[in-house]
Amino acid sequence: NAGVTQTPKFQVLKTGQSMTLQCAQDMNHEYMSWYRQDPGMGLRLIHYSVGAGITDQGEVPNGYNVSRSTTEDFPLRLLSAAPSQTSVYFCASSFRKPGTSGDTQYFGPGTRLTVL
Amino acid sequence: AQSVAQPEDQVNVAEGNPLTVKCTYSVSGNPYLFWYVQYPNRGLQFLLKYITGDNLVKGSYGFEAEFNKSQTSFHLKKPSALVSDSALYFCAVRDGGGTTDSWGKLQFGAGTQVVVTP
Secondary structure: OOOEEEEEEEEEEEEOOOEEEEEEOOOOEEEEEEEEOOOOOOOOOOOOOOEOEEEOOOOOEEEEEEEOOOEOOOEEEEOOHHHHOOOEEEEEOOOOOOOOOOOOEEEEEEEEEOOO | OEEOOOOOEEEEEEOOOOEOOOOEEEEOEEEEEEEEEEEEOOOOEEEEEEEEOOOOEHHHOOOOEEEEEOOOOOOOOOEEOOOHHEEEEEEEEEEOOOHHHHHHEEEEEEEEEEEEEO
16 A cells, blocks of 8 residues: 555745645545644644545635545645745545544655745 | 643653653543654654553554543653654644544644654
């Protein structure tokens, strides 16, 4: 298994540009989520999905869109990039099953985004 | 609402000495608690979790954590630190009593940088 993969690894955008961060997992996980990591703030949840066709907002959703057309893929779209969106973005997935057999999130390697 | 506090930005320890990384939490229901580690330029890796049962949880790489309900704490410990343990450690919590749609909505702490010196 490749686990959780993210592309690109690095990206530089100009203010106002749009782009899509890709995330894919091959573990048949129902739950997928996007976080952003900023210094001193830990990870903050942007959007999440409990299954194909179902998405919801997390703690910091403004400026980001998501969709979940398949179990495997969960892309994150920046419609009009702003310098405040400069961050490291992580995708994660897990089984939608609480307790000892679930609840463990598997993280991708991250995308480092800079908005000028 | 749920929250996590990691009171130390950085912990310095000599190799071979005990390592403790502190975490306190607040949730309205039963806490599901997690520790993750992040090595430089890498994603987060799962270390251990407390869901229910024994308050002492053993995890990967010789780490363990103790759940203390009265103190609302979940401190991470390792009896003998290694230089290779130098990394950023995150504590996370979610409310175990939430609906199925809240599963996985983890609240992360700000992280604690661990520096182990030879």
